[in-house]
Amino acid sequence: MPELPEVESIRVGVAAAVTDKTIFEVQVFHPRVVRRVPGGADALVEALSGQRVSATRRRGKFIWFEFADAALPWLVVHLGMSGQLLVDDVAFDNATRSYPAGRGHERARFDFLADDGSRTRLRFIDQRTFGFLALSVPTRAADSRLVPQLLAHIAPDALELSLENLASRLSGSAREVKRLLLDQGVVSGIGNIYADEALYAARINPSARHLGVGRANRLAVAVRDVLSSALAAGGTSFDALYRNASGEAGYFDRSLVVYGREGQPCPTCGTVIVSVPFAGRHSHFCPRCQAR
DNA sequence: CCTGCCGCCTGCGCGC
DNA sequence: TGCGCGCAGGCGGCAG
Numbered sequence: 378m379p380e381l382p383e384v385e386s387i388r389v390g391v392a393a394a395v396t397d398k399t400i401f402e403v404q405v406f407h408p409r410v411v412r413r414v415p416g417g418a419d420a421l422v423e424a425l426s427g428q429r430v431s432a433t434r435r436r437g438k439f440i441w442f443e444f445a446d447a448a449l450p451w452l453v454v455h456l457g458m459s460g461q462l463l464v465d466d467v468a469f470d471n472a473t474r475s476y477p478a479g480r481g482h483e484r485a486r487f488d489f490l491a492d493d494g495s496r497t498r499l500r501f502i503d504q505r506t507f508g509f510l511a512l513s514v515p516t517r518a519a520d521s522r523l524v525p526q527l528l529a530h531i532a533p534d535a536l537e538l539s540l541e542n543l544a545s546r547l548s549g550s551a552r553e554v555k556r557l558l559l560d561q562g563v564v565s566g567i568g569n570i571y572a573d574e575a576l577y578a579a580r581i582n583p584s585a586r587h588l589g590v591g592r593a594n595r596l597a598v599a600v601r602d603v604l605s606s607a608l609a610a611g612g613t614s615f616d617a618l619y620r621n622a623s624g625e626a627g628y629f630d631r632s633l634v635v636y637g638r639e640g641q642p643c644p645t646c647g648t649v650i651v652s653v654p655f656a657g658r659h660s661h662f663c664p665r666c667q668a669r
Numbered sequence: 670c671c672t673g674c675c676g677c678c679t680g681c682g683c684g685c
Numbered sequence: 686t687g688c689g690c691g692c693a694g695g696c697g698g699c700a701g
Binding site (some may be wrong): 379380383438454455457458459488505508509559561568569570571610613615616618619636658659 | 692693694695696
């Protein structure tokens with residue numbers, strides 16, 4: 378589910394809550410969440426108990442935690458289609474004594490202790506269990522940034538790359554441009570929502586190939602604008618599956634022009650927005666403004 | 670080597 | 686009303 382703006386919104390809240398705090402208890406409630414940890418839940422608990430978080434970072438849709446003990450592998454979190462990281466019980470409604478949707482899908486839990494003795498709970502919640510936790514040693518990515526080895530194969534994300542670099546990655550290829558946008562090895566952080574919104578903003582058909590310099594530059598600018606606007610809005614929440622670390626919804630759904638807007642008029646030309654099958658999902662676009 | 674497709678899951682909404 | 690099907694913010698592995 379979550380794309381770069383959602384994952385970054387979550388990371389900011391989690392970083393504020395757990396940086397320079399020590400994990401004193403780890404619990405795993407579903408085996409699938411640790412399917413990429415050799416040794417499973419026991420190994421995760423053994424590795425992390427007593428460790429102090431020194432930083433919380435992100436590339437694309439991956440979040441990871443670094444530790445004060447430099448000999449320790451880093452803790453990588455991917456949220457998949459429906460993952461959430463919730464801090465404490467801030468989303469718990471004391472009036473109704475109930476949790477928001479998702480509370481029933483808590484897959485893992487980390488309890489932190491601060492130097493002042495206060496405690497903080499971090500819950501990993503994931504309805505569909507496509508998300509996962511992993512331990513991974515640091516390595517140099519192709520751009521020389523230090524990242525967990527597990528994600529060394531993905532490209533820098535759309536907000537890390539310069540406009541020139543992003544444009545060059547999107548120009549010239551014989552592949553359909555939307556496949557390039559979704560390919561985390563080309564540029565990371567973009568998913569189906571923001572791919573469609575950026576292509577609309579740049580007036581480019583999702584199936585276009587061999588983008589020239591002009592269209593590639595336009596698309597690079599559109600990608601950056603859409604992602605940064607969505608980040609400023611706290612991400613896109615069109616149901617209960619995306620919430621930030623404090624349990625709050627983002628409001629970029631109000632700014633979506635094509636994603637989920639099929640049947641509605643294009644704000645530019647009035648033509649009806651369409652939704653067509655594309656690479657196992659759907660593309661949403663204006664058939665006139667984004668004609669092939 | 671590169672590209673595209675399938676499987677992995679659960680829950681929801683729509684149509685019959 | 687109920688049920689079955691299709692669909693959903695993603696990724697990795699594998700076949701061609």
